[in-house]
Structure formats: structure tokens, C-alpha cells
Amino acid sequence: MRRKTARDEILLTLKNNPEGLTASEIMDKMNPKKTRSVRNPRHVSNLLKGMKGVKKTDKKRYIKDIETWSYKVNIYYYEDEGAEI
Numbered sequence: 001m002r003r004k005t006a007r008d009e010i011l012l013t014l015k016n017n018p019e020g021l022t023a024s025e026i027m028d029k030m031n032p033k034k035t036r037s038v039r040n041p042r043h044v045s046n047l048l049k050g051m052k053g054v055k056k057t058d059k060k061r062y063i064k065d066i067e068t069w070s071y072k073v074n075i076y077y078y079e080d081e082g083a084e085i
Contacts, residue, residue: 005034005035007051010047010054011053014076014078017029021077023076026041055077056076059075
């Protein structure tokens with residue numbers, strides 16, 4: 001499996017934050033030495049798609065980028081039941 005250390009670090013970050021995080025928040029809280037191959041939040045969300053036990057909530061957060069721009073982002077959380085990478 002590719003990017004195993006990055007996936008492990010993402011999983012550890014989600015376990016430490018049970019309320020859920022967006023991809024950019026996950027990236028901010030990860031250890032940069034273990035995840036130097038992960039460059040942006042889109043890469044984090046692509047890695048999250050293949051992980052077992054990681055779910056998206058139905059709720060979305062609205063991020064306001066500039067005064068007039070805002071967009072929806074997914075919130076990811078870790079579900080303990082039968083979860084493995």
C-alpha cells in the first residue's frame with residue numbers, strides 16, 4: 001500500500017479528534033516529518049477515501065476565503081467499529 005505512513009498519521013490525528021476535522025485541519029495537525037509526501041488538503045481527502053473506518057458527516061462546514069467567497073468542505077471522523085487501514 002502506498003503512503004502507509006501518511007495514512008497512519010491521518011488515522012492517528014482523527015483518533016485524537018473525535019469531533020471531526022476537515023482535510024485542511026487534518027493537514028495542520030499532522031506531523032510534517034512523517035507526511036512530507038502529502039502536499040495539500042486535496043491529497044489528504046484522496047487518501048481518506050480508501051481508508052476503512054473513516055467516515056464523512058452529513059454536515060458541512062463553510063469556509064470563508066475572501067469577503068465574497070465561501071465554500072463547503074467535508075468533515076471527516078473516525079469510527080472505531082471494525083476499522084483498519
